[in-house]
Amino acid sequence: MPNILLTRIDNRLIHGQVGVTWSSHLGANLVLVANDKVAEDSIRQNLMDMVMPETVETRYFTLEKTINIIDKASARQKIFIVVETPQDLLVLIKGGVPIKKVNIGNMHYAEGKKQISSTVSVSKEDIETFKELDNLGVELDLRRVPDEKGENIIDLL
Template sequence: MTPNILMTRIDNRLVHGQVGVTWANTLAANLVIVANDDVATDDVQQQLMKMVLPDTIGIRFFTIERTSQIIDKAAPHQKIFIVVKTPQDVLRLLENGVQLEQVNIGNMHYKEGKKQVAPTVSVDDADIEVFKKIKEFNVDLFVQGIPGEKKQDIFNLI
């Protein structure tokens, strides 16, 4: 059985108001999976993210490896929205057998050595190489901050 993954989003901030309310509701998700090795063991960050979501949406925190191991066990009624911190997290999911159709690049903070390619997305050469590897899995990679914005193919921006 293929899990019902609605979308995967790269967001340095993981779950915050824009992700927890706007995106989850627009997608009609009933489960948010935060796939991140650090947050999987950080109770404080988990509690803060749980506070953002309405009671009608469940949230789980797993390492990348654990997500890969259990995603195929998802129940058919689960409408899953996966949130990761980096493009590298997405690539690891794919390499571990998780089937993703589309990845929303929502927020990648600017820092020294990165170039801004969209208002909330900054990348370096390593990120671009990872995007190319993700594309080899036939994944649609697009930048879209909020649901009402037009999707932009990342390869048209870099």
């Protein structure tokens, strides 16, 4: 069983909050970005690696590779998974990745989305996906940084 400390939805993927604040708060030694586009984009990977402490490794896998390889993780790996969307998260969970707790950190506003917090806006598809995740028993904690009080996103939809 992989040692997954937390999974975060953040459309920015790795940035200062993820690379420093969250990974140190969790005690993670591996940040795994599960994203099909970034897995093939070494420039974006290099930019994201710039904000990471030297003590934390990064991996950039497609969703499929994450599903296929996560069970091979070493027990010493303290894994913090970052995905871009709730739909990506659902793919991982349906693929067998044992994710029980999710932090919803940042989902940008766009036309057709409803803003539910200062950093999270959701579409109708996002709402349906969050409800499905909730029905699967996934804990859905909305908060930007670890020292904030979290809220169950279902209560805000």
